[in-house]
Amino acid sequence: MALLKARREWIFFGTLWKSHPRLTAMWWALILCQGVLPAGFVVAVGQLVGAVANGTPLLTPLLLMGVVFVLMQLLTPLHNQIGSLLGEHVSDRLHDRLLVAAGAPEGVAHLENREHMDELTAARDFDLGMTGPPLHMSMGFIAGGLVEVISGLAHAVVLAAYAWWAPLLVGGAWLSTHWLLRESTQWDRNTGEVLDAQRRAEYSYRLAVDSPAAKEIRLFGLASWLTDRFASERRTLVELRWHTTRLRQKPMRWAVAVLTISGGLFFWFLGRDAASGAIGLGEASTFAYAAVGASAIAFGGLNWALSLASDGVAAVLRVERTMSSGTAAHSVVSGQTPAEGMPAAEIRFRDVTFAYPGMSAPVLDGLDLTIPAGGSLAVVGVNGAGKSTLVKLLCRLYDPLSGTIEVDGTDLRDLDLGSWRRRITAIFQDFIRYELSLRDNVAPSEATSDDVLQALTTAGAADLRDLDKILSPGYENGTDLSGGQWQRVALARVLYSVSRGAGVVVLDEPTAQLDVRGEAEVFDRVLEATRGCTTVLISHRFSTVRRADRICVVDQGRVVELGSHDELMALGGTYKRLFELQATRFNEEQDGADRAR
Template identity: 35%
Template sequence: MRRFHSLVRDRLMFLRLLRHAGPTVVTGLVAVGLVSAVLPALAAAATGWLLSSLSGDFTAPLVAVGGLLLVGQGCQIASGLIGLAATSRVDIAHRAEVAKVATGTATVDVIERQDTQDLLGTARADLGEWVEKTPGQGAVAALRIILQYFGLTASAVVVAAWSPWLVPVLIVPALAVRAHAIRLWKRRFQNFVDGMEHHRRYRYWGELPMNRSEAKEMRIFGLTEWAIGNHQLELHRHLDDEWTHNRTMVLAQWMQTAASLIPLAGVFCAVGYATAVQGSPVGVASAALSAGWGIFTAIANHGETINIEGSRASLKALAELRERLEPEKQDRSLGTIDSDGPPLVRFVGVEFGYDERTPIMKGLDLEIRPGETLAVVGFNGAGKSTLIKLLAGVYRPTGGGITADGVGTAEIERWNAKLAIVFQDFVKYHLTVAENISLGFPGPADPELIGKAIEDAGFGDVVARLDAGADTPLDRSRDRGTDFSGGQWQQLALARALYAIGRGAKILVLDEPTAHLDVRTEKALFDRLEGLTDGMTTILVSHRLSTVRRADRIVLLADGKVAESGTHAELTALGGDYAHMYRLQAERYKSGYDDRLEAGELR
C-alpha cells in the first residue's frame, strides 16, 4: 500500500506541472488522448459489426470502420501537435522557475560552487542524451499513462461481451510483461546515468583531435593516439555494463514475447473453437480477438515511463536548488536610507575570503565619504575588486559589516540600484548597443538617457558609424551585427554605468574602467567624467596610478587592510609602497611601456 501511495504522489507531481500548459491545451490533450485510447476498442467493435453484417446491408458498419480509421489518423496528428504545445509550455515555465530560483539569492558565492552549477545544468533540462527528458515530456507522459488505462478498460469491456473469463487471462500476463519490461528499462536507464561522468570524458576526448585550437598541438606533439586511447577507454568504462545489460534485455524480450503470445494464443484458440465448432457469431469473436490484442498494446507500451524517469532528474535538481538557495533569499530584510544624496559608507572590521584557508580581507576598516572620489590601489591579490564585490552585495563579509548611513547594506531595499558599477570582468551581452546600456538600471529603457550615456562615455562617434546605430546587434552571427574591440566594449560598459547614474544611482564604481584604453584616450575620458560626477561618490580602482592622481583620497590595500591613506601628494611624500609603485610606473611610461590589458588578463 505504501508503494501505491508513493506512485500516486509521484504521478500527481507530474500532473500538477500541466497547469503551466493552460486549460485549453490540457483539455485538448485529454480529449485527443481519450479518443486515441478507446479507439482500438471502438475499431474492434466496428470490425465485429461489419463482419456480422456481411450477409446484409453493411454500409453503416463500413462507414463506421472507415470513419474510425480517419479519426485515428487525425488523433495521431493532433496528439503530436497538442503534446508538443503542452511540453513546450511546461518546459518554458520550468526553466523560468530555475532562473528565478538561481537569481533569487542575494549573493553569488553559493551559485559559484561547482555542485550548484551541476544542479543548475541538470535542472535546466537541456537535452543531450536519450536518457535526458524534460519536465514537459514527463508531465505529458504521466497523463497519457492514465489515459491508456481508459483504453484498457474499453478493450476489456469488448472482450467481456464475448466472455468475461478472458479478461483476467489477458490482463494479468500483460501487467506482468509491462512490470518486467519497465524494471529492465529502469535498470538500463540507471546504468547509463551512473556512467555519465565517463560519457562526458568520452565525448571530450573524441572532440579534442577535431577542435581548431587543440588540433594543432595534437599533431605537433603526436598526441592523437593518446587522445583516441583515452576516448576508447572512457567509452568502455561507460558502456561495458550497458552492453552487458542490453544482452540481458534481448534475452528477456524472448521471455516477454512468450508471456504475451501464450495467453493470446490460448484466447485465439478458444475463440476460434467457439466460432468453428459451437457456432459463435464471427463478428463478436472477431471483436473479442481485436480487443484482446488491444489490451496488450495498451498495457505493454512503456515508452511513456521512460519519459517520466528521464525527466525526474531535472525536477529533483530544482527541488534541491530551492532548498539550497531560497533560505538565502529569506535572509534579505527590507530597510531604507533617508538621504537623497550619496550615503556615508563604512566597512567596519570586514573579514572575507573565497575559501576559509585564504582570507583576503582581515579586519578592513574604511570610510567612503559622500561626494568624494576615492581611489583604491594595491598589488595584485590585495583585494581591490573583492572590496567592490562586497560593496555591491554579491558576496557577504564573513566578519564585520558594511553600512550606508548606519544601515547594513544587506538590509537596504534595492541597494544595488544605488550603485553604478563597471566591473573589470564586465559581461559582453550579445544584444544591441542600446539594450546593453539599458541593463545598467532595471525597468523600461529610456532612449534619451541611453543617447546621453553614449555621448558622455565618448562613444558617440563609434555608435554613429554603425549600420543601425544604437540598435546594432553586438553579435556577428546576427543580421547587420558587429563586434567591438576591447577598448570599445569597455566604453560601452562605462556608458551602462552612466545610464544608471541618469536613472538615479548615487555611487559610481569604476573597477579598472580604462584598462583597455591608451593613456591619451583615458585622459580624455576622465576629463569628461569630472563634470558628470559632481555631487556623487566615485570609487575608482585602477592599476594605473596616473589615473588616480585626481582622486580626493587614495587608499592602498595590503594584507587585507588599508595600509596607506591620503592624497597623491601626501602618499608620495610618505615614501611608502604607493610612492614606490608610482615611481616605477613613471619610469616605465618614459621608456614607452604600454600597460593596456587584454581581455581576460585581469583577475
C-alpha cells in the first residue's frame, strides 16, 4: 500500500479529490458511465441482429440502442466540461500553493540554487504548455484513457456470457499488451538536461513576446535570430523527448504473438459454436464485437497525459515540501532579539566568508569591516569584488558561511528578522518596477498622499503627482517612466521607509540612470533626508562616493583600504588610481563636448 501511495499517479488523483471533491466525484462517475455504455451498445446491437434473424419484434432492441446512443453523445461534452473545470480549479490551487511556498523562505538562496531552480522550473511551467497540454486540457486526455480501459473491461465482462474462460483469455491478452506497450516507451522529463532545454526555450520565448527586450531586439535586427533560436531550442527539447523515449522491439514482438494466439483461439471456438448452432447469430455478433471492444484495455488506462500532469503536480508538492522543511526554508532563520533602535553604536563584519550556492570560490573571504552608526559609508571596487554581496548579507537575504555580522555586539542572526528588516531599507541596482499605481510603487501599504508626495519631492520627482496613475502602458490610461524617473521613484520608496522608522539605508547604485547634475542634486537630498541614519552606499561614480563620511575599497572579497576621500587620496593606493582614472575620462568627455559645441 505504501508503494502505491508513493506513485505519482496516486498523488495526482489524491490532489484532484482534495482540490474539489464534488467535481472529482462527478468526473469519476461520468468516466464509469462512459466506459460501460459502449458494452451496452454492443449488447443492444446483438439483440437487434438476433431479433432480425428470429423475426421477433425490433422495438425493444431499437429503443435500447437509441437510449445508449443518446447517452453516449450527451455524456461526452458534459464530461469534457467538468474535466476542464476540475483541471482549472486544481491548477489554480497548485499555483496558489507554489506562490506561498516560494515566498515562504526568508532568504533568496532557494531561488538561486541550481537544484531548487530545476524544481521550481518544473513546478512553475507544468501548466504553461511548454512540455505538454495545460491541465484543463490534459483532464480530457486522462479521462479518455480511463474511459477506454473501463470500456475494454466491460466488453470483457460481456464475454463471460459465452464462456467462463473467454474474459480471461481475451481480456488477459489485451491487458498484457497494455503492459508491454507501456514498457516499450519511457521518458524521464525531470533530468537536468531536459529542464535546462525547457528553461532556455522559455527564456527565448519571453524575450520575443515581452516588452523589456523589444527595443534592443528591433534596433539590432534580432527578431529573426531570436525566432530561429527559440525554434532550435524547442526542437532540442522535442529531440530530447525522443532520445529519452526507448522503443523496445522485444515487447512489441511479444505483444503481436500474444494477440495472435489468444485472438485465434477465441474466434475459432466462437466460429465453431456459431456454425454448430450452439449460439445464435445475435449472440455470435455480440461476442465478436465484445472481443474486439476489449482491445480498449490495451490502449486506454494511465496514458502520457497523466504522466505529464502527474509530474507537474509532484513537482509543485516537492517544492512545497522543500520550502517548508528543507534547507532552503531554514537558510535564514529569525532570532528573538528585537532590533528597535539598532544600530546605536556600530555594525561590524567579523571575518565574514560567503559563497553563493553552487560556487566553489568565495565572494567574500574573511572580510572585516566596521560601520559606525549614524554615518555614511561608501563601498567601491571593481565588478565582482563583493560589494553587492556585502549588502545582501546585511539585509539577511543570505547568512555568512563563516564569521559573524554584529549589530551593537549582537549577532545579526539573533535579531528578530521582521524587526531588523523594519529597521533597514534599500534600493538595489536591479530594483523592481512594479506595474502598479505610483502610490503603490512608493508605499505598497497604507500611506497618506502627503507622505508619498513628500518622498517623491525629496527624491527629485516632484513632477510626478498623479498617485493613482498605473505605471505601465499595458493598462488603460497607464504610462511608463524614463529610466531616471523610475530610479527616483525607487529612491522615494527608500525615503518613505526612512520616514516610517528605518534606520539603516542601503543604496546600491542609486543614481546610475541619472546624469551627473541630477545625481549630485538627488544624492544631496538623500543625505539630508537620511541624516542620523546609517547609510551604506555602493557606486561606481566617485563624485558621489566622495560625499560619504568614510570609504572602503573591496578587492577579492576583502577590505583593502578604508578612510575618508582625502585620506585615501593621500594613501595613493587603489582608490586614488580608480578616482584619477574616472576623473581623466570625465575630463576627456567634457573637452570633447566643449569642442563639439
